[in-house]
Amino acid sequence: METLSDTTWDVIIEGTGFCQSLLALALSRSGKKILHMDSNQYYGGPDAAFSLDEAQEWVTEVTQGRHPLFRDASVLTPQEILDFCSPAESSETPKLASSRAYTLSLSPCFLHARSELMSALVSSKVFRQLEFMAVGSWWIYTPEKSGSDSGEPGAEKTFHRVPGNREDVFAASHISMKSKRTLMRLLRHITKSSEDEGPSEDEFLSMPFKDYLTSKFSVPQELHDPLLSLSLSQQTQQNTPASYAIPKIQRHLASIGYLGPGFGAVIAKYGGTPEILQAACRASAVGGGIYALGTKVLDCKWRETPEHSEHPFLVTLENEGDVQSKLYFSASQSGDSEPLIEVARSVSVLSGTFSSLFPIAVEGAPLPATAVLMFPGNTLGMPESPPVYLQVHSSDTGECPHQQSVVYCSVALPGTEGQSLLQVALERLIATESSVRVLWSMRYTQRGRSSTDGTQWPLQEGSSPGTYLFPPPSLDFAFEDDTLGIVKEAWKKVVGDDIDHYFMMFDDREGTHDNDS
Template sequence: MADEMASSQSQYPTIDPGEFDLVVYGTGLPESLLAAAAAVAGKTVLHLDSNAIYGSLFSSVPISSLPSVFEDSPLFSEIETFGSAPEASRGFLLDIHGPRVLFCGDPMVDLLIKSGASHHVEFKSVDGSLIFWDGRLCPVPDSRQGIFRDRSLGLAEKSQMMKFLKLVRDHIGLDGKEGGDGSGSIAEEDLEIPFVDFLEKQRLPPKIKSIILYAITFADYDQDGGESCKKLMKTKEGIESIALYSSSIGRFPNAMGAFIYPMYGQGELPQAFCRCAAVKGALYVLRMPVVSLLMDEQNKLCKGVRLTSGQEILSSQLVMNPSFVVQNSESHMQSAREGLNSSNLLGKVARGICITNCSVQPELSNILLVFPPRSLHSEQLASVRALQLSSNVSVCPQGYFVVYLSTLCDDAILGKECLHAAINALFSSSSSETSTSSNNGDPEPKPTLLWSCVYIQEISQASCDAALCSCPTPDGNLDYRDILETTKKLYHSMYPDEEFFPESAASVNAEDDGALSD
């Protein structure tokens, strides 16, 4: 038995040196950001992952790898699949934490450019956005041109939306920042009231109000829901979200709208930051599980990790993947880890991945779709968001489309019911269901659902306790703003005197690259 163990351990490389300023376990986006920021600051960094690929909970994987992803993390449950994977299944790269996009004016895009990570990833534009209204998909008019082109809006609705957007534009100013130049600005007291009440004061019709709330500012919950609304958006937050949306349109010349998506999937983002860290001297070792934490007997703080190879690595600071569970550890070590996790769960998000044979909108390839609260059924308390992607972002073979869906939920059953309602609204599961209403009311063929996977993911917040930090899981948002802000706070809790990615010569002129592929 001892010989077998020694033989197994000898298969792993010996890591030299055996002590680092920072040890990071897991290559998810927050972990990769922390590793890169520390490496840029001159820290010695060891970055480990038990998997053979980068990304952890933020990775993009083949269909065949999904079962092992779900089995390896206690964060996933209620997994169900439908249909058979296409014969060309090796050509798919599926985001575990979809749907996810980046605003062109997103702080994450700014960081990609500032850090130089934009050199390691390419993006494609999202072609357009649709909202589910009155049983059909309608375009989201997010610009002056879009409003005038939209045949689903009447003249009065177009005029009201133009008037509202002008009010917002005057408030935020030409530079796209809240506050503007003061001319025609929104009253201070109005900024503190619920955004839905402010929209009512503007006498906006229900459809325009829904577009602004759920397809432009991306409110999560039913803003008209009273006590059932878990998060009520204030006007100030709504205006800031519109400012971000507006500043994103036209930032990059080859981006059609406000959103971009990384070629080869969202898993490319953590890889890009890992490459930045490696350039600055961070050491990377994949396929290297951590089996336990090492504890300093005097101060009862974590001082390192024991690897599956048997090697012990010392470090004054540890960052762990939120899926990590201590194995075979002494009771005080287990208590340290449980202390991080005891109150970290924030809720659940129901996620779905679908593969279909044609676009939900024939003339568009990459589309963002929003199902506002209660648009699918009366108990739908949160928006369902969906993202359709085509082969031109290299996540599926030609002739196929991948559609991601998600909705926040407290109850797994209700969350999955909402996803299934959205899936049924978009796709047919057999040739007998052949049509749905288009945005002009005419029947159009529904895409056929070839394969789907629906599952529940627990949302866990970040935590930091002396020498041991745990990163956040993917959240229920459409973008990475909250993840980035949380990661910055973690970094400053570890290194209060260090700047998070200071300006460097490497990032000069990075924006000239355009951040998008042709």
């Protein structure tokens, strides 16, 4: 039987995280000999998705120090779940289904319709291997609303829906007419062509987002947090540059209706990010790429002698011996060049559906499978803290059984302080519907990069020629175009600069139009 060491490789890719998997996809039609491996027994690395049992195993591995980008991981015990909150008792106690009935993502992320990654998934034909679900409404937690008898169902008693277009603005009963006119003036400015902007715009964009809204448009304070939520900034209004927030809001607005009425973003069914990267790896395997999970790199040497000029890398693999390669790609586990941020995260399975958070926005729109909730820090008793975001996923995502939901919580505060905020936010969501219970919950702190401060994270050159390192994973909630730019930079290291326009541009494989990328 032929072993890995019997082949000399053009490219070795270590790790099956998002960037590495997209590189494997980009090279799947290149004719190169690709060895793609991962020390884990699963795909995804920091972007993986797990069943309940797999999540428990992962927590144990984090505790053992096997995943340096994560810490403080734990799964709540049955007693801790009972202590979490005390919902009204019901005649029928909800229970967890089997472990494999759940697909829970470590890094939940969605795609805006107008994004380079969405275009790449279409041009590479990988979209045929995926089923996309609509991301629906954005909501802001409004505690002053919860005490009023509005007659609204469920979570709508506690959350205001963030307007996403002109019709939403004028239909919003909680916004005064004067504020509506101001908001429409801002939205018109954001959506107009950048060529129409004067030189003073750059000066305004250098301001904090809060100051931009106040000084340029006199936007009332009540609208600041809703607008911040559309940018998905994980920092406060004062710590979010307008140069970051405005383009993100522009992308959000421009994406609505692009793939269909009533929504502007999607997630891949059955786990989101992990499903996309596995589809990318399948396409690579169809193109001849070889996959080796559970394969650990023990050593990597670069040989300078003339006889090794074609394949200078000698990589020693655990249980597989030595393999030779021309180029070697891996991922950085640290922020050597730029500081990383830490976020507290949790994943919880709940017994409720929160159906009021998933309205059909316009006639003909699909039923959303995801809702985005933002809790400003001041609504949780910490005015100086960054906002808490919750992504509520219905069972239509394929991540949990019918009549249950998965809630992903995140805040840019690590450790105990961040987890305390996440727990308060989750409790307040649970309180909006009767008899909802926490069935399972996992907590952890994750390190990674953020695009909020404008830091650029290029592909790094390693200590030896032909070695390249992808930056640590992004902690953003939506895929950023710069991630695909990093992958394209890596792709050019393999194929050269002369065929730039062929990046991710694939024809249909003969006889596989419906089944293969």
